Amino acid sequence: MRDKIVETLIAAVRLGKPRAIARLITLVENSEEAAKTAVFHLHPHTGRAHIIGITGSPGAGKSTLVNEIAKAARKQNDRVAIIAVDPTSPFTGGALLGDRVRMRELAGDKGVFIRSMASRGSLGGLSAAVTAVLTILDAANFDIILLETVGAGQAEVEIAAVAHTTLVVEAPGMGDDIQSIKAGILEIADILIVNKADRAGAARTTEQLRTMLRFGEQKAWPVPVLETIAVAPTAKTGVAQVMEKITAHHHHLQTTDEGAERAKTRIRWQVEQLLHRRLLKMSQRAEIEALWDGLITAVFHHQTDPYTAANQVFTKIIHEG
Amino acid sequence: MRDKIVETLIAAVRLGKPRAIARLITLVENSEEAAKTAVFHLHPHTGRAHIIGITGSPGAGKSTLVNEIAKAARKQNDRVAIIAVDPTSPFTGGALLGDRVRMRELAGDKGVFIRSMASRGSLGGLSAAVTAVLTILDAANFDIILLETVGAGQAEVEIAAVAHTTLVVEAPGMGDDIQSIKAGILEIADILIVNKADRAGAARTTEQLRTMLRFGEQKAWPVPVLETIAVAPTAKTGVAQVMEKITAHHHHLQTTDEGAERAKTRIRWQVEQLLHRRLLKMSQRAEIEALWDGLITAVFHHQTDPYTAANQVFTKIIHEG
Numbered sequence: 001m002r003d004k005i006v007e008t009l010i011a012a013v014r015l016g017k018p019r020a021i022a023r024l025i026t027l028v029e030n031s032e033e034a035a036k037t038a039v040f041h042l043h044p045h046t047g048r049a050h051i052i053g054i055t056g057s058p059g060a061g062k063s064t065l066v067n068e069i070a071k072a073a074r075k076q077n078d079r080v081a082i083i084a085v086d087p088t089s090p091f092t093g094g095a096l097l098g099d100r101v102r103m104r105e106l107a108g109d110k111g112v113f114i115r116s117m118a119s120r121g122s123l124g125g126l127s128a129a130v131t132a133v134l135t136i137l138d139a140a141n142f143d144i145i146l147l148e149t150v151g152a153g154q155a156e157v158e159i160a161a162v163a164h165t166t167l168v169v170e171a172p173g174m175g176d177d178i179q180s181i182k183a184g185i186l187e188i189a190d191i192l193i194v195n196k197a198d199r200a201g202a203a204r205t206t207e208q209l210r211t212m213l214r215f216g217e218q219k220a221w222p223v224p225v226l227e228t229i230a231v232a233p234t235a236k237t238g239v240a241q242v243m244e245k246i247t248a249h250h251h252h253l254q255t256t257d258e259g260a261e262r263a264k265t266r267i268r269w270q271v272e273q274l275l276h277r278r279l280l281k282m283s284q285r286a287e288i289e290a291l292w293d294g295l296i297t298a299v300f301h302h303q304t305d306p307y308t309a310a311n312q313v314f315t316k317i318i319h320e321g
Numbered sequence: 322m323r324d325k326i327v328e329t330l331i332a333a334v335r336l337g338k339p340r341a342i343a344r345l346i347t348l349v350e351n352s353e354e355a356a357k358t359a360v361f362h363l364h365p366h367t368g369r370a371h372i373i374g375i376t377g378s379p380g381a382g383k384s385t386l387v388n389e390i391a392k393a394a395r396k397q398n399d400r401v402a403i404i405a406v407d408p409t410s411p412f413t414g415g416a417l418l419g420d421r422v423r424m425r426e427l428a429g430d431k432g433v434f435i436r437s438m439a440s441r442g443s444l445g446g447l448s449a450a451v452t453a454v455l456t457i458l459d460a461a462n463f464d465i466i467l468l469e470t471v472g473a474g475q476a477e478v479e480i481a482a483v484a485h486t487t488l489v490v491e492a493p494g495m496g497d498d499i500q501s502i503k504a505g506i507l508e509i510a511d512i513l514i515v516n517k518a519d520r521a522g523a524a525r526t527t528e529q530l531r532t533m534l535r536f537g538e539q540k541a542w543p544v545p546v547l548e549t550i551a552v553a554p555t556a557k558t559g560v561a562q563v564m565e566k567i568t569a570h571h572h573h574l575q576t577t578d579e580g581a582e583r584a585k586t587r588i589r590w591q592v593e594q595l596l597h598r599r600l601l602k603m604s605q606r607a608e609i610e611a612l613w614d615g616l617i618t619a620v621f622h623h624q625t626d627p628y629t630a631a632n633q634v635f636t637k638i639i640h641e642g
Contacts, residue, residue: 036628043626058378131627260621267620267627268613272604274631279600283593292589299588300581305364306452306588307357310595318639 002027006037013140014045016079018113021140025115028132032277035132042139049081049138050250053163054148055185060171061195064230066148067105068239069246074111076243078143081113083133085149113142128277131162131270162266164259165249167242169193170209172201186212189223191245197227197238221252282317291316323348327358334461335366337400339434342461346436349453353598356453363460370402370459371571374484375469376506381492382516385551387469388426389560390567395432397564399464402434403427404454406470434463449598452483452591483587485580486570488563490514491530493522507533510544512566518548518559542573603638612637 006027012020027034052069054062063084070080106112117129130147137145147163168189186192192213194206209225224245228238253259282288295309327348333341348355373390375383384405391401427433438450451468458466468484489510507513513534515527530546545566549559574580603609616630 039628040626043620044623047623264617264621267617267630270627271616271620271631271634272601274627275600275604275635276597278631278635279596280593283596295592296585296588299364299592300584302365302368305361306591306595307360309588310592310599313592313596314599 002031002034003037006034007041010038010041013042013136016140016142018110021113021136022115024136025133028136029117029129032128032281035128039132039135042135046135046138049134049142049145050165050246051134051138051145051147051163052246053166054146054169055166055188056169056193057171060169061230062148062169065167065169065193065195065228065239065242066146068228068230068236069242070106070112070144070146072239072243073144074109077111079111079113079141080144080146081137081140081142082115082146082148083130083137084114084116085130085147113137113140128270128273131273134162158269162269164253164262165190165246167191167193167246169195170205171196172199172205190221190249191242192223192225193238193242194225194227195230198229202227220256220258221249279317282320283313285320287320288313288316323352323355324358327355328362331359331362334363334457337461337463339431342434342457343436345457346454349457350438350450353449353602356449360453360456363456367456367459370455370463370466371486371567372455372459372466372468372484373567374487375467375490376487376509377490377514378492381490382551383469383490386488386490386514386516386549386560386563387467389549389551389557390563391427391433391465391467393560393564394465395430398432400432400434400462401465401467402458402461402463403436403467403469404451404458405435405437406451406468434458434461449591449594452594455483479590483590485574485583486511486567488512488514488567490516491526492517493520493526511542511570512563513544513546514559514563515546515548516551519550523548541577541579542570600638603641604634606641608641609634609637 006024009020009024009027013024024034024038028038054066056062066082066084070082073080106114115133117133134145134147166188168185168191170193172194186209192209194202194209196202197206206225206227213223213225226238226241226245228236228242230236230239253262283292291313295304295312298304299306299309327345330341330345330348334345345355345359349359375387375390377383387403387405391403394401427435436454438454455466455468487509489506489512491514493515507530513530515523515530517523518527527546527548534544534546547559547562547566549557549563551557551560574583604613612634616625616633619625620627620630
């Protein structure tokens with residue numbers, strides 16, 4: 001029954017119908033079977049969209065910058081989808097509120113599709129949903145998909161890394177703290193942006209980031225550090241340069257081996273996430289659940305240890321699988 | 322051979338010898354077999370330490386506050402271990418630098434053990450190591466273990482949630498951005514701290530956090546919101562109140578069912594992490610690796626889809642397992 005609905009929606013999605021896209025995304029978020037069916041049918045029609053990941057410190061102004069990028073892309077006549085992901089928030093609060101601001105600016109434009117994903121599922125749950133949603137949007141013929149993550153933890157870094165081009169957005173003065181020098185985040189950046197560049201310390205932050213990048217290996221794509229002021233009421237400084245670099249990076253991926261290499265890394269990550277998800281679901285089946293209770297109590301009372309417990313669950317799964 | 326070393330170290334760890342503790346932690350970080358052996362032998366001797374997780378936004382001053390808590394705990398004659406975890410950083414930079422500041426303040430005190438874990442391993446890798454390290458420190462008879470995470474993403478939230486008592490540290494002015502209202506983080510807080518309370522906007526941030534907490538359900542433990550100034554040169558404002566609440570929360574856990582319930586949730590999470598780790602390792606075995614290459618290429622060329630690929634790897638693992 002649900003499969004039937006999914007298949008009907010798929011045809012409409014291929015024609016770019018916004019309501020069908022929205023409905024299919026909802027199905028995919030709530031049902032793994034729906035995600036499986038959608039990806040099975042739509043994966044052959046993907047590979048055209050340019051997926052741009054945007055991550056960085058909270059408060060760096062990512063959403064505002066994403067809106068400006070979307071507006072600039074619309075001026076180039078590109079169809080744009082925006083996905084805002086917050087893996088740490090189980091509630092709707094932040095994501096929905098952010099959406100409302102966004103809707104006000106971009107509403108009514110049929111070339112723009114906006115969606116928030118605020119659910120914090122079990123391990124691998126959100127990432128599986130994100131890749132299914134990207135498949136849907138790619139097959140729906142969007143030219144640009146902006147994948148914005150709210151935080152800057154490992155989950156966000158991984159999600160942003162699903163993109164073809166990854167923008168890391170920072171703001172001045174966040175570098176005061178020794179700890180905020182996040183090597184892991186700089187590592188995934190294809191384009192580094194110092195937003196709120198009218199704030200005190202912008203030049204210093206930019207210089208610091210450039211210095212840190214110089215310590216990295218010489219790459220075929222030298223990561224640019226750009227300054228932007230996304231909220232300026234009159235002029236949106238730097239957004240044009242960001243668009244240029246996005247296009248240049250897209251071209252770089254298409255004209256070198258890097259595009260295919262990255263795609264393969266992404267596929268492996270995606271399949272591994274699905275594997276983990278599968279294991280988690282199997283470990284929650286009734287006959288395994290019965291085992292859990294006894295094992296947890298035994299570990300709690302120090303009668304067994306966690307590794308031995310994990311081993312028993314694993315053996316049972318292999319046996320039942 | 323390695324097992325022999327681990328077993329020798331275990332005896333010294335039980336006596337609280339700092340060098341044995343440091344060596345065993347290094348072994349456990351680098352070898353899953355060592356972690357398994359250490360946890361197998363030491364898990365029976367755990368359950369005494371009070372594990373305190375500290376998380377929150379970057380730049381909120383977590384490290385400084387952790388140092389103050391450590392000093393206050395030492396005045397109560399508690400033996401203190403500090404573990405600083407940065408799951409997003411594959412390099413040493415931040416963590417090591419932070420350690421040096423810390424060492425200067427707490428060095429030479431034999432009742433303090435300090436360690437950074439900066440490795441970003443594969444999925445579940447770091448969390449498995451963290452729980453093994455907590456087992457070691459608990460069995461080494463530390464009274465208080467301070468588990469500090471650098472970021473505030475999902476991984477950090479999960480790691481902090483391993484603790485008995487979780488402190489979430491924020492700083493004034495970080496609440497400007499709609500997105501920084503992180504429901505997921507407030508959810509795990511047992512004690513909320515507004516650090517840098519001498520900064521502009523502190524009262525507003527405190528009030529906002531109290532309002533947000535009021536929207537939550539009524540709990541047996543009402544989450545307090547405390548203001549601190551951890552870097553004040555003369556007086557460390559608020560640290561005494563934090564210590565009081567930490568003790569009160571510990572008492573709350575021991576006198577209600579919540580302590581046991583949380584411990585069981587923690588055990589389940591821990592065993593699930595080990596399960597995922599196991600699956601990942603199996604998927605990397607030579608006979609499975611051979612399958613990967615072909616499948617990734619097929620997905621890349623749209624000859625198959627990621628779900629079908631995951632299914633094939635899973636079936637192969639079950640078959641070989």
